Amino acid sequence: xxxxxxxxxxADGNPGHGSADAGSMKIRHPLIELSIARLIExxxxxxxxxxxxxxxxxxxxxxxxxxxxxxxxxxxxxxMRYIDFLIPGLIGLNIMGSSMWGxxxxxxxxxxxxxxxxxxxxxxxxxxxLLAFFLSRLVFLITEVGLLLLVGWLVFDVGVRGSLLSVAVxxxxxxxxFAGLALLVGSRTESTEVASGWMNAVQIPMWLGxxxxxxxxxxxxxxxxxxxxxxxxxxxxxMRFVINKGGSIMDMAxxxxxxxxxxxxxxxxxxxxxxxx
Amino acid sequence: xxxxxxxxxxxxxxYRDILAVDSLSFEVFAGECFGLLGPNGAGKTTTxxxxxxxxxxxxxxxxxxxxxxxxxxxxxxxxRMGVALQETRLPDRLTVKETVRVFRSFYSHGRSVEEVLxxxxxxxxxxxxxxxxxxxxKQRLALCCALISSPDILFLDEPTTGLDPGxxxxxxxxxxxxxxxxxTVLITTHYMEExxxxxxxxxxxxxxxxxALDTTQKLIESLDADNVIEIRTExxxxxNLLSNIDGIRGIVKRGNTFAINVRGLDAVxxxxxxxxxxxxxxxxxxxxxxxTLEDVxxxxxxxxxxx
Numbered sequence: 001x002x003x004x005x006x007x008x009x010x011a012d013g014n015p016g017h018g019s020a021d022a023g024s025m026k027i028r029h030p031l032i033e034l035s036i037a038r039l040i041e042x043x044x045x046x047x048x049x050x051x052x053x054x055x056x057x058x059x060x061x062x063x064x065x066x067x068x069x070x071x072x073x074x075x076x077x078x079x080m081r082y083i084d085f086l087i088p089g090l091i092g093l094n095i096m097g098s099s100m101w102g103x104x105x106x107x108x109x110x111x112x113x114x115x116x117x118x119x120x121x122x123x124x125x126x127x128x129x130l131l132a133f134f135l136s137r138l139v140f141l142i143t144e145v146g147l148l149l150l151v152g153w154l155v156f157d158v159g160v161r162g163s164l165l166s167v168a169v170x171x172x173x174x175x176x177x178f179a180g181l182a183l184l185v186g187s188r189t190e191s192t193e194v195a196s197g198w199m200n201a202v203q204i205p206m207w208l209g210x211x212x213x214x215x216x217x218x219x220x221x222x223x224x225x226x227x228x229x230x231x232x233x234x235x236x237x238x239m240r241f242v243i244n245k246g247g248s249i250m251d252m253a254x255x256x257x258x259x260x261x262x263x264x265x266x267x268x269x270x271x272x273x274x275x276x277x
Numbered sequence: 278x279x280x281x282x283x284x285x286x287x288x289x290x291x292y293r294d295i296l297a298v299d300s301l302s303f304e305v306f307a308g309e310c311f312g313l314l315g316p317n318g319a320g321k322t323t324t325x326x327x328x329x330x331x332x333x334x335x336x337x338x339x340x341x342x343x344x345x346x347x348x349x350x351x352x353x354x355x356x357r358m359g360v361a362l363q364e365t366r367l368p369d370r371l372t373v374k375e376t377v378r379v380f381r382s383f384y385s386h387g388r389s390v391e392e393v394l395x396x397x398x399x400x401x402x403x404x405x406x407x408x409x410x411x412x413x414x415k416q417r418l419a420l421c422c423a424l425i426s427s428p429d430i431l432f433l434d435e436p437t438t439g440l441d442p443g444x445x446x447x448x449x450x451x452x453x454x455x456x457x458x459x460x461t462v463l464i465t466t467h468y469m470e471e472x473x474x475x476x477x478x479x480x481x482x483x484x485x486x487x488x489a490l491d492t493t494q495k496l497i498e499s500l501d502a503d504n505v506i507e508i509r510t511e512x513x514x515x516x517n518l519l520s521n522i523d524g525i526r527g528i529v530k531r532g533n534t535f536a537i538n539v540r541g542l543d544a545v546x547x548x549x550x551x552x553x554x555x556x557x558x559x560x561x562x563x564x565x566x567x568x569t570l571e572d573v574x575x576x577x578x579x580x581x582x583x584x
Contacts, residue, residue, distance in 0.1 A: 025378065025390050033382035037371055044370040044406075113366040118422075121329050121360045121432075123352040124383040277331055 030124055034132035039139055042102065051101070052144060056094040057151050060087060063213075064156050078157055079244055087152040088239035089212035091145055095171060096206065096232050098144060099178035100185070100199050103133045107186035108195040111275070120276040130271065134179040138172065145171050161246030169249055170242065173259040174235035180266030181231070187274045206232040234258035280307040282430060282461045283328055288337035290323055297323040298334070299485035310452070310462040312476035314469065314570065320485040321465035322363055325434050328463065329360060341430070356384055359428035361419045363435050369408035373399055376407060377421050384426040393421040397451060413444025420451060431455055433464040437471060449475060469570040481574055488577045496573045502526040502538035504565050505572050506546060509534045511559035518552040529575050536575055538568065 027033065042048055060083075067082040078084065110116050119129060145167065152158035160167060185198045209216055209223075210232035219227060227233050234255035241247040249256065283305040290298040298320045305311040313321045326332040328339055330346035339346060344354045367376050377390045394400050397417040402410065410418065416436060423431060433452065437445040452475055456462050466472055472479045473493045480490040489496055508514070510533045519525055519537070524545040527538040539545040542565060553560060574580075 027378060027381050027390075030379075030382040033379050037368070037375060037379045040375060041368055041370045113368075114362060114364055115367065117331055118360070118362055118365045118367075119383075121331060121355060121358065121362070122380065122383040122426075123355040123385075125352075277326075 031128045031132055031135065034128060035135040035139075038106070038132055038136035041106075042136065042140070048102070052094070052098045052140065053147060056090050056144070056148055060090050060148060060151055061155065064152075078159070079161070081156075083152070083156045084158050084244055085215075085240070086213070087148060087156070087158045088243045089236050091148050091171070092174065092210070092232055092236040092239055093207065093212045094144055094148065095141070095174045095235065096178050096203060098140065099137055099175050100182045100203060102137060102140075102182075103179055104182035104186040104195055104199050105192060106133065107183060108189055108192050111186075111190050112192060116276045126274070126276070127271065130183055130267075130274075133183070134176065137175055137179060141171050141175055142168075158243070160243050162242035162248060166242045166247075166249040167239070170235065170238050170252075170256075173256060173263070174231065177231040177235075177259040177262035177266070180263045180270060183270035183274070184266045187270045206230050209233070211236050228254075229258060231259055231262040281305070282307045282342060283311075283463060284338075284340045285324075285328065286338045288324065288327060288334045288339065290327060290332065290334045292323075296485050298327070300337070301482075301485070301487055302337075303480055303487060303490060305461060305463055307461055308456075308459050309477040310456045310464065310475050312472040312479045313463070313465040313482055314467070314472045314476075314479050315482035315574075316467055318484075319482040321467075321482055322434055323485075324482070325432060325463070325465055329358070329432055330355075356386070356426060357429045358432060359423035359426055359430070360432045361416075361423045361434065361436050363438070365419060367407050367415070367418065367422075370406055372404050372406055373410070373418055373421075374403040376418060377425055380422040381425050387426040388424065390425070393425050396424065397421050398447070411444075413440050413447070416440060416444065416448060420448065424451075424455070428460070430461045430463065433462065435465055435467065437466070437468065445471075469574075473570055479570065481570075481577065483574075483578050489573065493570060496570060497568050500526060500538050500568055500573060500576055502540050502568055502572075504539050504542040504567055506537045506539055506542070506549065507534065507562075507564045507566075508537070508549070508553075509561045509563075511561060514553070514558050514560075515556065518556055518558070519549065522548045522552070524548075527576055529579055531580070536572070538572065538576065 063086055064083040067086075120126075149160060149167070153160075181202060182199075185202060186195050189195050189198075206212075209219065209227050210230050212232070216224070216227045216233065238249065238252040238255040241252060242249065281304045286302050288298050288301040289296065301320070301324060313324060315321055323332065327334050328341060330341070330351060333347070342354055342357060344350060371379075373394070374390060377393060381387060381390055394403050397420055399414065399417055399421060402414060407415065407418065420436070423433070431452070436452075437448050440448070449471070452462060452464070456475075462475075464475060476493065478490065478492050479496060480487050481496070482488065489499070491499070513533050514535060516528065516530070519528065522545060524539050524541045525537055526540055529536045537549070546565065550563070
């Protein structure tokens with residue numbers, strides 16, 4: 001037999017509004033609670049953990065060793081080797097991949113599970129729900145980027161010549177632009193297959209054209225402006241500038257603007273066309 | 278004059294070619310449990326979604342606690358609502374407690390997490406992940422999330438579909454307790470016995486329309502019969518045979534099966550069997566049962582009630 005405890009009801013026996021959290025558990029702001037829930041879900045997903053943390057390191061190690069030997073008779077200084085070029089590119093790729101999959105897939109899955117509708121009938125602010133995805137990503141960003149930098153430094157002697165603060169700010173900006181893009185990709189569809197297709201369609205051109213594995217200067221001049229306006233290009237270029245050349249984010253106004261613009265535009269559009277039902 | 282908590286007037290909603298809800302009007306009074314009953318596809322869930330502010334009607338008016346959906350005060354009405362939707366799958370990898378916490382954070386007032394877990398007897402499972410829960414436990418968790426705000430109105434869309442009898446009983450007790458303390462409940466179900474047990478008033482829906490609305494008692498009384506005799510025949514039966522028997526209140530024919538509403542079971546059954554014998558009508562089975570809401574549906578639609 002189940003008995004409803006009347007302790008939180010009003011005096012006349014109507015259910016009414018109870019006391020604000022009489023229990024021992026402190027409930028935090030919805031944005032924080034949602035972000036924590038996202039973090040927990042991610043940590044308990046071994047597959048996602050591998051793709052975000054394990055795979056990029058594996059890729060760095062394999063590629064780093066494969067392209068280790070300089071051409072005959074040449075001595076290449078640290079800072080000019082392929083691995084020096086590669087590490088910042090892999091950081092960019094990883095930020096893009098983990099943001100896109102981590103957010104886009106989760107949003108579509110929540111819609112498929114009818115969870116979005118369930119949230120939509122609560123007083124939850126919709127912007128909180130979407131921002132929580134971005135906030136929970138930021139926590140992982142430190143580990144993701146840190147791990148790649150650490151492996152680059154310990155295994156291949158790739159140092160960060162610029163400031164770590166610049167690296168951190170660039171990572172956040174990159175993450176922001178891809179979070180918006182991911183929300184946009186996941187804003188309407190209910191099918192994870194359709195979302196995966198779109199996610200690949202958005203990412204593959206940047207895998208190739210944004211200078212992650214090889215310089216995009218190899219592409220014809222006519223497409224250069226387009227490539228430079230891609231968020232991953234902006235992230236990779238500015239990361240390399242800071243890590244390899246010791247530059248500061250202050251000298252990367254165009255790249256910074258490109259990332260912020262992508263973030264704001266995609267976030268705003270996603271909010272507008274987002275389908276909760 | 279009773280206070281109206283939910284009101285809808287000539288609500289219609291079309292999905293492609295189908296009129297899912299067809300000029301529906303009814304009121305739910307404060308403190309009552311109102312049931313929308315009907316087979317799958319009757320339009321119950323669509324009606325529910327419109328009332329919850331999840332879907333918009335093509336025409337008609339809705340008010341919940343005197344509020345119309347679609348403006349800035351939506352959140353203040355949602356503060357006072359508890360909802361269990363059909364087929365919400367809560368995140369698999371969160372625990373019971375973590376899930377309720379998230380929902381608690383959306384409301385400015387409400388119960389503590391411990392209190393709702395207690396109410397639904399989920400204390401022992403509070404650290405289990407959602408994916409490990411049984412169907413009944415998942416549904417209880419859904420009710421935890423609905424009750425966490427200590428709502429005035431509870432919207433329950435088929436809360437016990439697919440559950441075993443024990444799990445169903447638990448949910449019924451919680452709903453009854455909520456209602457006994459003055460809460461208003463709007464529930465959809467395709468289980469007649471659920472509606473009969475929980476609801477003060479029942480609206481029977483079919484093809485998007487409300488075909489009857491009253492208390493369970495009055496709906497059953499409307500047939501003016503106490504029992505139903507169901508006869509399955511080999512090759513049908515000449516209905517004229519039955520025309521002189523007193524106590525027959527209505528006959529619904531479905532193929533070669535006849536459902537006969539009667540008053541005074543003993544006498545009528547004897548007379549019917551006599552007539553069948555005299556006319557050499559072959560029958561495969563005869564069964565009787567007291568009148569239920571299901572028979573009201575059959576009588577109104579001429580169709581068998583299918584879940």
